[in-house]
Amino acid sequence: MSIYFDHNASSPLHPQVLEAMLPFMQSAHGNASSLHRSGRFLRSAIDGARVQVAALVNARPDEVIFTSGGSEANNTAVKSFIDLHAPGHWLSSPLEHASLLGPLHQAERAGKTLHWLLADQQGRVDPATATTLCQQFSPQLISLQLANNETGVLQPVQQIVQIARSHADCLIHSDATQAVGKVEVDMQQLDVDLLTLSGHKFNAPQAVGALVVKSATLREPLISGGHQESGRRAGTENVALLVGLGKAAELARINLFERHAFLLELRRHFEHGLAQIGGVHIFGAEAERLPNTSYFALPYYHGETLLMQLDKAGFECSSGSACQSAVTKPSHVLSAMQVNEDLALNAVRVSFGMDNTIQQVDQLIATLNTLINQLPAIMRQAAS
Secondary structure, eight states, rough: OOOOOOTOOOOOHHHHHHHHHHHHHHHOOSSOOOOSHHHHHHHHHHHHHHHHHHHHHTGGGGGEESSSSSSHHHHHHHHHHTTSSSSEEEEOOOTSOOOHHHHHHHHTTTEEEEEOOOTTTTTTTTHHHHHHHHHHHHOSSSOOOSOOOOBBBBBOOOHHHHHHHOOOOEEEEHHHHHHHHTTTHHHHHOOEEEEEEGGTTTTTTSEEEEEESSSOOOOOSSSOOSSSGGSSSSOOOOOHHHHHHHHHHHHHHTTHHHHHHHHHHHHHHHHHHHTSTTOOEEEEEEEETOOOOOEOOOTOOOOOHHHHHHHHHTTTTSOOOOTTTTTSOHHHHHHHHHOHHHHHHHHHEEOOOTTTTTHHHHHHHHHHHHHHSOOOOHHHHHHH
């Protein structure tokens, strides 16, 4: 049986989450918009899930808009404001997830001018650049991820929000998809207007997430139809998924600091072992990162080849974003970090979860050493 080290792509469903979902998959039926007893029961379950999700990010329940996941939430956050005060200036970074970059470029085609916060070689955006751009252009919307899905690098969102508030009257969105459930995410502290989260990143089911909207009115819902989600997202609710999201949010909130400490121990142990391999490069190693994420490259080992070798040996890892896994070109994140293309093509991401162990990490390190030792001697000598 394979050892799973790809929790940033999707994390396993927590047993308690499945237990909470089962009644709504087996015996509970009806439509949550109906006024009869079954409908009221389902509506109560949704309301409870909304309270649980809000508590995880320190928001009000009525600020939570349920979505099909992070991609829909990101699209809603951007596309709902494309026509607002057109034309205008928007601010983001080239490190963002594809589900945000796509809508941003659509906004550009609709007349918005995009300005980019450039990244340093550790994958951090520069707050000083944000000051300059906010002073010069007074952006209407800023979107900046809280944690990068590939490197795990945490961005100075709170600092940039403070800069923006002092120079511009704008809406601020943060894609916190990778951060929620791994580090503390507090909407009040961040002072953002919109925040994206996705359930399957913290042991909820796939295809459910939320856009949390604090002090902004969506100009146009992404999905129109009925009056679900207070008219902000139409469609009959999948109650089992929402209950699962709520339960996972509750567990993530209760166990956050324990999870953080355990995952950080795994990452440090892994990277200590990596450091013994000659020529290994860890991306973002000097930046503050998610506790569970290590993005690295071995010399002379193409990332796709290494992933196949690891898969044969019983380890499931990734080359970065699962949404880009079929693309055989350097990661746009590493390109934005000015990483050499040859090195970028060697990149492999390991992302740990609560079901992993130190012993499994040792097995992975041993396998990487074996694969390196199988390289021709001249390549090993050059690497060291």
